[in-house]
Amino acid sequence: MKNIMTSVAIILIFSGYLFAQHGSALFFDGIDNYVDFGTAAAFDIDSAVTYEAWIRPDSSQSGFILNKWVSGFEDKLLHYSSGRVYFYLFNTFAQVSLGTSSLIPLHEFTHIAATYDGSTAKIYVNGLLDTLKDVSSGAKNNTGILYAGFNPDRFDFVGPFMGIIDEVRIWNIVLSAAEIQTTMNQPLGGNEEGLAGCWDFDEGTGTTTADKTVNGNDGTIHGAVWVNPLININETDPVQSFSILQNYPNPFNPSTTITYNLPFECSVEISVYNSIGQKVKELINGSETAGEHTISFNAGNFATGIYIYQIKAESLNGNVDFRTSKKMMLLR
Numbered sequence: 001m002k003n004i005m006t007s008v009a010i011i012l013i014f015s016g017y018l019f020a021q022h023g024s025a026l027f028f029d030g031i032d033n034y035v036d037f038g039t040a041a042a043f044d045i046d047s048a049v050t051y052e053a054w055i056r057p058d059s060s061q062s063g064f065i066l067n068k069w070v071s072g073f074e075d076k077l078l079h080y081s082s083g084r085v086y087f088y089l090f091n092t093f094a095q096v097s098l099g100t101s102s103l104i105p106l107h108e109f110t111h112i113a114a115t116y117d118g119s120t121a122k123i124y125v126n127g128l129l130d131t132l133k134d135v136s137s138g139a140k141n142n143t144g145i146l147y148a149g150f151n152p153d154r155f156d157f158v159g160p161f162m163g164i165i166d167e168v169r170i171w172n173i174v175l176s177a178a179e180i181q182t183t184m185n186q187p188l189g190g191n192e193e194g195l196a197g198c199w200d201f202d203e204g205t206g207t208t209t210a211d212k213t214v215n216g217n218d219g220t221i222h223g224a225v226w227v228n229p230l231i232n233i234n235e236t237d238p239v240q241s242f243s244i245l246q247n248y249p250n251p252f253n254p255s256t257t258i259t260y261n262l263p264f265e266c267s268v269e270i271s272v273y274n275s276i277g278q279k280v281k282e283l284i285n286g287s288e289t290a291g292e293h294t295i296s297f298n299a300g301n302f303a304t305g306i307y308i309y310q311i312k313a314e315s316l317n318g319n320v321d322f323r324t325s326k327k328m329m330l331l332r
Contacts, residue, residue, distance in 0.1 A: 023202035030162025033223035047118035063161025070142035251331035
């Protein structure tokens with residue numbers, strides 16, 4: 001039996017890995033990128049719900065997959081942190097979230113499904129039951145916006161997800177293990193029974209991602225960038241996604257080093273701006289190969305203060321665009 005279950009797990013993971021590479025997906029930079037799904041009543045929970053998503057975390061930092069936070073309460077929560085996924089609903093979990101027993105790997109696609117039937121909460125990893133707990137009934141439905149990737153309503157910048165999220169689905173029914181395994185590896189039409197929201201992130205352009213159901217709760221994209229998951233996965237290259245790290249040292253005087261990562265060859269521009277948005281230095285502007293890169297910034301001629309460094313990277317075919325910035329302090 002153990003060998004059979006192992007074989008099933010391998011098949012599910014492999015087939016899901018291929019499915020997650022279908023079409024496009026959204027990359028979240030781990031700083032402030034998010035998708036706003038709105039406040040629709042279709043997201044409210046009666047006594048049954050299933051949340052699904054494909055995720056590929058690129059950092060162990062805490063990050064929201066789905067989150068609604070209202071007046072100090074985590075109304076709805078599907079959360080990645082330090083290798084595990086956590087599930088929580090306000091008023092039913094006794095203020096203790098349910099976490100996976102297995103670790104979710106970095107730089108790999110994993111399918112997550114979380115269910116609640118009014119008395120039991122479960123988390124499935126790649127279609128297999130991972131953990132469960134008994135909970136109470138009466139999930140609360142606060143007003144507020146449902147977000148993916150990050151929740152700007154919190155005002156404390158807790159939980160920005162870094163990595164890729166794809167194929168987000170919300171059901172107002174509890175899917176069984178067999179149903180999860182059947183549907184996780186195939187695109188949905190949007191008219192499946194019990195499907196309350198479905199965003200496949202296959203647009204590949206623009207700032208809107210369509211809800212495939214008749215509910216029409218399209219998501220508005222803030223900062224997250226379209227990527228082709230296939231070109232971000234490269235087993236011979238340890239760099240799996242775009243990132244730019246905090247400069248070191250910081251504060252600095254007069255020089256500091258900036259490190260950035262590229263998943264494939266890109267056209268790259270890195271510039272430094274002062275506190276009022278004026279460009280004061282262009283550090284690089286040209287083509288860069290995949291991998292980790294470092295560049296030095298010497299501020300010997302600049303005044304003490306806060307500066308901002310920004311990276312703009314674009315794939316050579318123009319299909320992928322990444323932009324983000326960080327602050328640094330020159331202290332003499």
